Amino acid sequence: MENKLYVSPSPHIHGGDSISKNMYGVLIALVPAFLVSLYFFGLGALIVTAAAVFFCVLFEYLIQKFLMKKEPTICDGSAILTGVLLTFNVPSNLPIWIIAIGSLAAIGIGKMSFGGLGNNIFNPALTGRIFLLISFPAQMTTWPEVGQLTAYADATTGATVLTLMKEGALDKMPTLCDMFLGKMGGSLGEVSALALLLGMVYMFWKKIITWHIPVSIFATVFVFAGIMHLINPTVYASPFVHLLSGGMMLGAIFMATDYVTSPMSKNGMIVYGIGIGILTTVIRLFGSYPEGMSFAIFIMNGVTPLINSYMKPKHFGGK
């Protein structure tokens, strides 16, 4: 072995990027949102997040070690990320056993049953969230009110902006400023648009994601909801409310941009973003669920392979 030259095809250098760097980059981008959720939901947010991360990593380890019989890759950060994204999509008073089920659904069904990271069709955290929403609709749709720092399971609950919207109680809404900062009821990571946008700027800066998906979602929702608002302002809320409420920010910035389940070409990403925007607004305004973001992303995840095969990147010298 001594002093034998290595021979390999070019290129001979690598940029040093890695899967774990990207995963931890997203986690760093989620820190502001987590701090805000600690500030508004206190102990509950901490317990739920810790539990979800623990269960996701545990299930990933067990499945890789004993079912797939390969070296566990829990250190790459993707299981931690799934756990954090899953908790950010649930109320902060969710019991731990439900979180454990959600984590199993996310990791086991959403990711590992397809062969692990890179092979899944649907966003794992979203799979877990939808699984819980359908299985435990009561627990999943009662959100604690903000400012109960030491409360967990005993927190008082209240309505969210989107529930108010569905009920037509447009006058009981919090101010846009409160919504922007996150002072409203909702899942623990989705409330503060400001913190999530900070995360988005960080990810743009680190080149973890490109602008195409979030911006196309925001633009589509804004235009669609804006037109409906202009048609009938008393029934349909203003487009700003739509952008700042529910899982819009979290979904558009962190869930829809999941590498594995989003299209690869830029024009494909825009089509995907527009699809999510339209589906979300349709579900929110005309569907029976108050929130449509998860379902919209989930459906578009399923369309992604089709988008990938039709929307090719802009080819050099092509039209």
Add this chain to the structure above:
Amino acid sequence: MILIAVISLGAIGAIGAVLLYAASKKFEVIEDPRIAQVQEVLPGANCGGCGYPGCGGFASACVKASSLDGMLCPVGGSPVMGQIASILGMEAASAEPMVAVVRCNGTCAARPRNNQYDGVKSCAIASTLYGGETGCSFGCLGYGDCVAACNFDAIHINPETGLVEVDEEKCTSCGACVKACPKNVIELRKKGPKSRRVFVSCINKDKGAIARKACANACIGCGKCAKECAFEAITVENNVAYIDFTKCRLCRKCVAACPTGAIHELNFPPRKEAAPAAAKPEAAKVETKEETNQK
């Protein structure tokens, strides 16, 4: 209520059934029933060794053909071709059974590596990049494209020698490995009576000294084997000997004559006199390994 449900569902089912029936009648493809019969007797491996796309393609080609000359299912061999012939009422073309042979005996010990390949473990990719890890740019690379190509689990890499070895029991001579090998190391040769074969296990076209320096087991093109051969079966071209298996009578004189042990004999009983066979301990080792592998 229940009644309405039953009736409506029943109606939907009935309409569907009618539609399906009509469609299947309208778009029915009339196929020669013999194609199905022929396909029945084929092995169904879809290996493509016959040159047609899968067993179905071969079956319809057989049915359409006017005679079975040149049509051969290498996997099924003569028995299957006989059955096909009887189905179609034709003469079966007789075919000699063949087997894949690896023409490289540059083991790790005989062929020292002088660099280390760090690219994708694929012969096709490595061979477009460069000559290989050893001084010999002709021999087996050992990344196993042929192993991946084999549908019958008949070819494997021996971790000790770094070379591929054919399991002749399983080999169907479909030729997939021959196509997969970018170095053309593998050849289909006549299986021979009782599987006995003699072949030159080297294709190094370098001049003798260079070939020898790169690999202790290389054919150096000295021509001793050709002189020894009484049947003109051996030709030396581009510094490498080749035995024409249609002319070889398996006398094994060339094996003894080869100074580097590049000519291999397979499945022969041990020689009686020890004198000429005193050569080649290396070759003998490879053979025994191949034989043990055939279990």
Add this chain to the structure above:
Amino acid sequence: MLRTFRIGGIHPPENKLSAGKKITALATPKQVIIPLSQHIGAPAQAVVKKGDLVKVGTLIAKAGGFVSANIHSSVSGKVNKIDNALDSSGYKRPAIYIDVEGDEWEETIDRSETLVKDCTLSSKEIVDKIAAAGIVGLGGATFPTQVKLMPPPGCKAEIIIINAVECEPYLTSDHSLMMEKGEEILVGVSLLMKAVNVNKAVIGIENNKPDAIAHLTKLAAGYTGIEIMPLKVQYPQGGEKQLIDAVIRRQVKSGALPISAGAVVQNVGTAYAVYEAVQKNKPLFERVVTVTGKAVANPSNFLVRMGTPITNLIEAAGGIPENTGKIIGGGPMMGKALVSSDIPVTKGSSGVLLLTKEESVRKPMQDCIRCAKCVNVCPMGLNPAFLMKYTIYKDWDLAEANYIQDCIECGSCSYTCPANRPLLDYIRSGKGKVMGIIRSRKS
């Protein structure tokens, strides 16, 4: 806003360790090995035999076809043998071995340093002289220069673009040449303009070489029609199609030649060789080669005779470092890893790069996470992840429909991939296959 090409691109660490080093002439070795195939196209045919005496600049092999190039002796001495020699890819190819005796040049070569500016030759005569001198593209592609200077019927050249971007990390041979032979290069560019009958030339230089930009801009004032264009640093700007896009904002169509966009692209080193061939009667038998690497004691730019073993260059730069893991002929992005250091310098050798063991070994490959980073950096607007998949599944129809044949093998995809996937390894192999299919369809 500086110009650059408009699709993809990366910016690897430049590591121009030998920048600013003067070009030093390397001593002639005891024996040179001159391969007969130093260019793209048919190998040259040897016109000398064993025992012949040759001088520096003597024609020793004639072009073996339309796309081929003459080869001249780089030393004076006696032909030892014509035999197979190891080439950069570990295969043995015919080469002429010459034992060096003295250093006697052909009398026709003008060895003075004086700048010869005026040229009365017609464009046809210039092209003939370039062909006779055996000049090929010195950027690394080694395409015979005279072929590029004869546009196919129906195509009209409008502009000469000189490739002086040197976008490969580490390499500085073109940079040093521009600093020391600026006037000669500009005369060479004027000759190229005359050869293809255009009155405009642009020299594209990346702005990580501000001294070269300033130097040439000052000199170019004395020449008509030559513009120096600073370009934003972006790999692979030295790709022919990328450079045309950067400089004149035209994208060459898939499968078309650069001339279809009206551009003839030549390397800056080629322009210098053209000057020497036309004005000084000096055929191409030496070139500037960078020897570099983080562990190399003394990274340098050498003027080297063709056929000198690479070992000699490394020795002159301070010897092989202890933990060398890889010797690369060329730059780190597109260069070839060599199997041994006994390989001779050829017309296409722009550099020798030594990587340490730690830098050499690839990291283990993981599953594709479809992050699309390879798509974002691909300068040809392809989807490398899918092309790799099509190659693995041998789906040549899909690979062709997705333009695998347009890949320029720049390696940006493999460089970027966070899962360490060897995208280019597969794509190169698939591209070869698809090109073969396309060729067989045409014939």
